[in-house]
Amino acid sequence: xxxKAFTIAILLxxxxxxxxxxxxxxxxxxxxxxxxxxxxxxxxxxxxxxTDAGCRYVAVTSGVIDEVNRIDSWSGKxxxxxxxGGLYVSFIGDDGVRYYASHLKSIPKSIQPGVAVKxxxxxxxxxxxxxxxxxxxHIHFGLSWSTPPQTWWVRRGxxxxxxxxxxxKDGKDRSPAKEVEAKRVKSGDLPPEPVNEKRx
Ligand SMILES: [Zn+2]
Numbered sequence: 001x002x003x004k005a006f007t008i009a010i011l012l013x014x015x016x017x018x019x020x021x022x023x024x025x026x027x028x029x030x031x032x033x034x035x036x037x038x039x040x041x042x043x044x045x046x047x048x049x050x051t052d053a054g055c056r057y058v059a060v061t062s063g064v065i066d067e068v069n070r071i072d073s074w075s076g077k078x079x080x081x082x083x084x085g086g087l088y089v090s091f092i093g094d095d096g097v098r099y100y101a102s103h104l105k106s107i108p109k110s111i112q113p114g115v116a117v118k119x120x121x122x123x124x125x126x127x128x129x130x131x132x133x134x135x136x137x138h139i140h141f142g143l144s145w146s147t148p149p150q151t152w153w154v155r156r157g158x159x160x161x162x163x164x165x166x167x168x169k170d171g172k173d174r175s176p177a178k179e180v181e182a183k184r185v186k187s188g189d190l191p192p193e194p195v196n197e198k199r200x
Contacts, residue, residue, distance in 0.1 A: 028168040083130060088101060097175075
């Protein structure tokens, strides 16, 4: 009898702790600052989230850090696709989606490939690195799937993020996982690198 009561107590406790009070699965990527983001983006699906330089960019969900670049090699003369992001961080969410943000000003030392991060973890400060030089500070935010390192043309974004940003802004959990997976199936794991892509 005592054991039964104990089991019931545990079950009640488990029910009390589950989803309603659990940490959110998704949060908006900018915290502590005002921001705006248009519904459009040049050339391919991604969202530029405009805010002030130095504002905090955080992990929208929990996952593991994928690629990190702390050196700005971009030049307006070459405008190489691989350099456009400037300082960036990508991570693979527990939902399987790769989240990418670029044009950062700085990235904490602790953010290294392979490091597990929880939702809301500080990943960098907003800036104007890479091809954002001379523009209003923003993060370029892209959703894609895991590819070999330096696959910049997939990493930069494959599906439109703004509707997910809308949900996260409103405190709703909305996962891009299904849409990203559908796009991966349609495009193939590794679409070819664009040749002579002009910047628009
Ligand atoms: Zn962009």
